[in-house]
Amino acid sequence: MRQPSYLKLYESGALEHRIARLTKILESCTLCPRQCKVNRLRGESGYCDAGAELKVSSYFPHFGEERPLVGRYGSGTIFLTHCNLKCNFCQNYDISHLWAGEIVSAQKFARMMIVLQEQGCHNINFVTPTHYAPQIAAALPYAIQMGFELPIVYNCGGYESLEVIKLLEGIVDIYMPDAKFSNNEHAKRFANAPDYFAVLKEVLLEMQRQVGILKIDENGIAYQGILIRHLVMPNDVAGSEQILKFIAEKLSPDSYVNIMNQYHPCFDAMNEPLINRRITAAEYHHAIELAKKFKLHRDY
DSSP, X not given: OOOOTHHHHHHHTHHHHHHHHHHHHGGGOXXXXXXXXXXXXXXXXXXXXXXXXXXXXXXXXXXXXXXXXXXXXXXXXXXXXXXXXXXXXXXXXXXXXXXXXEEEOHHHHHHHHHHHHHTTOSOEEEESOGGGHHHHHHHHHHXXXXXXXXXXXXXXXXXXOXXXXXXXXXXXXXXXXXXXXXXXXXXXXXXXXXXXXXXHHHHHHHHHHHHXXXXXXXXXXXXXXXXXXXXXXXXXXXXXXHHHHHIIIIIOTTOEEEEEOOOOOOTTXXXXXXXXXXXXXXXXXXXXXXXXXXTOOEXX
């Protein structure tokens, strides 16, 4: 079994330094590009509504994730409450918008990781971790002391702070960002993030620099790299061509890209004429053809 990089950080003492730097950000929160600058350690909350403590919605071995994450025993998925994007079509709106979940201590969070490891999961997959990066890092030493040694998957919306992603170098083994929008107007309308694509491009480049393309072992299990998700949306709201072109030309045509077809209207999407229906087969096929055009060849 390959040793995750965070074990070296822990053994050298560098992990504690990273935790301190990340936790300091909570005093004037800039964990995401919204730059709310609220003091979450004193009970203030910003756009995401998250507080100082971790809040978990659920955790379990997940068999619906990408094949290199799932393997035989599943991806050890921990769904975190709240979200810094809050897309108005969110399929997990009960978690992101309605705050379903339970506050847990760092020790209990670490124990969740160990339970999933004991169940045979191939990795620990943090879903929407952006607004909890310091708390996740702070729980890691407790998990390591309990014997934790699985790859960490950072399953995020792609709207990240470049500073925070840099602080996560050596902690995260697999980055799994969404690539949601290239159209600024649509990013503003559906996620209140008009700078989404500009932010995403910088973040993808940094993630690629840290971990490279997705690396898969002899058993078909990913252990390091970047895995990008792109959700095809009705009426090309996502702007697939620009996104796929950027990935192929600026990252690598060997990038692992999951082009997803499961969009369906949720939450407030029924009130939005552009996105109040499922995608058609033709819309999905067009996205696949774009990927082929740009020589992307891993997954789809």
